[in-house]
Amino acid sequence: MARCTAPVRGHSSASAAENCPACRGRRGYSGGYSVYETYSSPSYTQSSGGNRSSGGGSGSRNIKAKWSRAGSTVLYTPAEVRALTPIRNNVENLANEKPDLRDVFLCHAWDDRKGVAKELHDMLESRGVSVWFSEKDAGLGVPLLRSIDKGLANSRVGIVLVTPALLKRLKSEGIADKELSALLARDRLVPIVHETTYEELRDVSPLLGSRAGLDTAEEPMADVADKLSELVAPLIVNVE
Secondary structure: OOOOOOOOOOOOOHHHHHOOOOOOOOOOOOOOOOOOOOOOOOOOOEEOOOOOOOOOOOOOOEEOOOOOOOOOOOOEOHHHHHHHHHHHHHHHHHHHHOOOOEEEEEEOOHHHOOOHHHHHHHHHHHOOOOEEOHHHHOOOOOOHHHHHHHHHHOEEEEEEEEOHHHHHHHHOOOHHHHHHHHHHOOOOEEEEEOOOOHHHHHHHOHHHHOOOOEEOOOOOHHHHHHHHHHHOOOOOOOOO
């Protein structure tokens, strides 16, 4: 079978198509139109490069979210935008109703408190995000579960840092499991998968595993922090 000489974008003219062994004689060429389906450009900015995510992977068409800051270079896959939009809507509603809430509550395994959880906490705070973090917010002499309840009630978004340590804790139904149950009851939950997979998460918690989130196997933790900081940012008017 003859192959098209312009298989990606099509031919620029009818004469070029007639000189192609695969497209010769086809209809549809006049004034430079391609035989391939054309479509109008969407209203959001696109890029073939940039950040990747569990929703699309390498090579996905990356776009800006409607809540992106003016001049932002942070890009999302369409799957990420679909998953994060309801959470962003809740953020905007709560920002008006309860302006004094923390931006995020960070749910993590105890074993990660001085490692990757602290790393994510520091990245978020350096980006202006206020984070409820047990290492600094669970007061001395206050029962930990009571502190967790207070942290959940006073945060707009819950982040679950899913690591091998968290999966182990969830199996044993420890404190992390109780935090997770409370977070799942609200549509303000973002799983961050780190050094494990969504398949392993679904084996332990099918409900949490069904929630789309972000994955550090697809993009660096710094990029994850960028997306989370945009997600919980105050209301803005995008002038781009």
